[in-house]
Amino acid sequence: MDIKSIDKIVSLCKRRGFIFQSSEVYGGLASTWDYGHLGVELKRKLKNEWWQNIVTSRDNVVGMDAAILMHPKVWEASGHVENFNDPLVDNKDTKKRYRLDHLLEGQKPEVVESLTNAIFKDNPPEFASEEDHIVILTQHLNDLGETGGSLLKDSGVRDPHSGAVGNWTNPRQFNLMFQTHIGPTQDSSSIAYLRPETAQGIFVNFANVQITSRQKLPFGIAQMGKSFRNEITTGNFLFRTREFEQMELEFFVHLEDTKKWLEYWSNERLEWFKSLGITPEKLRLRAHGGDELAHYSSACYDVEYQFPFGWSELEGIADRGTFDLDQHNAHADKKQSYFDPQQNKHIVPAVVESSAGVDRAFLTVLVDAYREEEVNGEKRVLLKLAPKLAPITCAVFPLMNKGEQVEKAELLVKEVRREFSGFIDTGGSIGKRYRRQDEAGTPYGITVDHQTMEDDTVTIRDRDTMEQERISIDSILDQLRSRISAT
RNA sequence: GCGGGUGUAGCUCAGUUGGUUGAGCAUCAGCCUUCCAAGCUGAGGGUCGCGAGUUCGAAUCUCGUCGCCCGCUCCA
Numbered sequence: 001m002d003i004k005s006i007d008k009i010v011s012l013c014k015r016r017g018f019i020f021q022s023s024e025v026y027g028g029l030a031s032t033w034d035y036g037h038l039g040v041e042l043k044r045k046l047k048n049e050w051w052q053n054i055v056t057s058r059d060n061v062v063g064m065d066a067a068i069l070m071h072p073k074v075w076e077a078s079g080h081v082e083n084f085n086d087p088l089v090d091n092k093d094t095k096k097r098y099r100l101d102h103l104l105e106g107q108k109p110e111v112v113e114s115l116t117n118a119i120f121k122d123n124p125p126e127f128a129s130e131e132d133h134i135v136i137l138t139q140h141l142n143d144l145g146e147t148g149g150s151l152l153k154d155s156g157v158r159d160p161h162s163g164a165v166g167n168w169t170n171p172r173q174f175n176l177m178f179q180t181h182i183g184p185t186q187d188s189s190s191i192a193y194l195r196p197e198t199a200q201g202i203f204v205n206f207a208n209v210q211i212t213s214r215q216k217l218p219f220g221i222a223q224m225g226k227s228f229r230n231e232i233t234t235g236n237f238l239f240r241t242r243e244f245e246q247m248e249l250e251f252f253v254h255l256e257d258t259k260k261w262l263e264y265w266s267n268e269r270l271e272w273f274k275s276l277g278i279t280p281e282k283l284r285l286r287a288h289g290g291d292e293l294a295h296y297s298s299a300c301y302d303v304e305y306q307f308p309f310g311w312s313e314l315e316g317i318a319d320r321g322t323f324d325l326d327q328h329n330a331h332a333d334k335k336q337s338y339f340d341p342q343q344n345k346h347i348v349p350a351v352v353e354s355s356a357g358v359d360r361a362f363l364t365v366l367v368d369a370y371r372e373e374e375v376n377g378e379k380r381v382l383l384k385l386a387p388k389l390a391p392i393t394c395a396v397f398p399l400m401n402k403g404e405q406v407e408k409a410e411l412l413v414k415e416v417r418r419e420f421s422g423f424i425d426t427g428g429s430i431g432k433r434y435r436r437q438d439e440a441g442t443p444y445g446i447t448v449d450h451q452t453m454e455d456d457t458v459t460i461r462d463r464d465t466m467e468q469e470r471i472s473i474d475s476i477l478d479q480l481r482s483r484i485s486a487t
Numbered sequence: 488g489c490g491g492g493u494g495u496a497g498c499u500c501a502g503u504u505g506g507u508u509g510a511g512c513a514u515c516a517g518c519c520u521u522c523c524a525a526g527c528u529g530a531g532g533g534u535c536g537c538g539a540g541u542u543c544g545a546a547u548c549u550c551g552u553c554g555c556c557c558g559c560u561c562c563a
Binding site: 010011014021030097098099172229232233235244246360375376378397427431432433468 | 523524536555558
């Protein structure tokens with residue numbers, strides 16, 4: 001599948017009612033998308049699959065649902081206020097952009113020294129380490145504002161891409177958290193943030209949930225919901241957006257067991273994606289290198305999918321140690337701890353996190369399902385969605401759009417709807433109606449014909465094979481059940 | 488944010504040196520009655536992304552702006 005196929009999927013999504021661009025009538029809002037009538041069904045089914053797999057089917061995981069707005073101190077404790085931003089600089093000559101700290105790390109010692117002298121003149125502070133040195137330089141350069149760029153240039157900071165001294169812009173700070181105000185007036189005391197991850201809602205409720213659910217280590221708390229990040233660069237359709245939905249599991253364990261559980265959940269999560277019918281060869285687990293790890297994490301696996309635009313992350317499974325609970329214990333009045341009966345003392349549990357993007361999973365399912373086939377010299381576009389995920393499970397057609405066949409079809413679609421999502425289509429030739437449903441990803445089509453009127457049988461047609469079988473109308477629900485469970 | 492590309496009907500695209508925007512598909516109504524999109528008749532749908540400028544006249548030329556795509560960076 002080539003890179004163009006994302007465009008084809010965007011087009012199909014709009015044409016069939018999966019995804020529309022947000023605020024389209026006002027010219028659109030950058031990288032925000034709305035789910036249409038088919039999209040919302042697919043998304044709900046995807047989320048239900050996750051909840052069923054992570055929460056409902058397990059006795060050691062419970063769910064919760066925290067508010068999007070939280071006390072601002074949550075984000076100070078979590079490190080997001082401090083760390084969730086990156087000063088960036090651009091080289092106007094090469095048009096390349098760098099994170100300032102990464103850029104400085106790669107410079108020669110004399111360049112760093114020259115910068116240090118320029119910033120601190122004659123009394124530089126003590127640097128605990130080389131890393132600390134870079135952090136402090138980055139901070140000061142960022143604070144310099146108007147003169148930062150020329151300072152970089154004068155100190156001879158080179159562009160790793162060209163090897164030449166860069167024509168640098170002033171460093172600019174991007175805070176990735178959306179700020180808002182609580183209360184009718186916008187004074188500074190009312191600043192709040194839209195959460196950049198759902199995880200913190202779980203951490204600050206750890207003790208509440210643990211005590212009320214009477215769970216013992218190891219156990220998990222799961223949540224799904226919207227999160228917001230002011231991404232510098234968005235794109236690839238639904239892949240990177242500023243408003244997105246997460247499915248997160250925080251699994252609390254004894255500190256010495258994190259490695260074991262990290263392996264366990266990494267494999268569980270990879271298998272889950274496979275269970276959605278996604279091509280296994282296009283899924284992989286990739287361990288993070290040391291330099292890729294987030295500030296809170298000591299080990300991490302990504303579940304990745306091979307998109308037309310390359311291997312990209314669907315989900316991160318991370319060992320966060322005791323970082324989060326420690327942070328809240330240091331900042332908050334109320335302590336988050338666990339009484340371990342074996343050791344007869346209070347401990348701070350470590351956590352293994354699995355954090356998946358709903359919209360990314362949605363995009364993956366669509367991209368993976370998209371097919372163009374040649375049938376009798378004609379192109380057939382279909383979505384080979386897993387039947388359990390398809391927005392419409394079964395469409396019903398009267399072969400002729402008249403009289404008793406239509407009445408019968410209306411009765412049958414009602415029957416289908418007792419358990420599955422059904423849709424009746426009376427318009428156009430039967431072939432055209434099958435193809436419409438192929439494009440929507442509907443796995444089964446039931447057709448009422450002349451024979452139905454004589455012996456109460458109908459044909460059921462399979463989307464993928466296009467083969468039909470004649471069945472009794474009494475067995476429709478049984479047929480659908482067994483066909484779905486067989487996939 | 489910077490660089491490159493792009494924007495005409497729901498979708499895919501035409502549109503000449505500047506002169507009243509077209510096609511195919513889709514949609515809707517009717518006819519036809521047929522198990523894999525192409526039968527017949529008719530209808531609806533566009534301030535050519537938006538705003539200025541040049542011009543007698545702009546989809547077309549210029550500038551600005553917004554959205555989308557690719558790259559740089561970051562992440563779910």
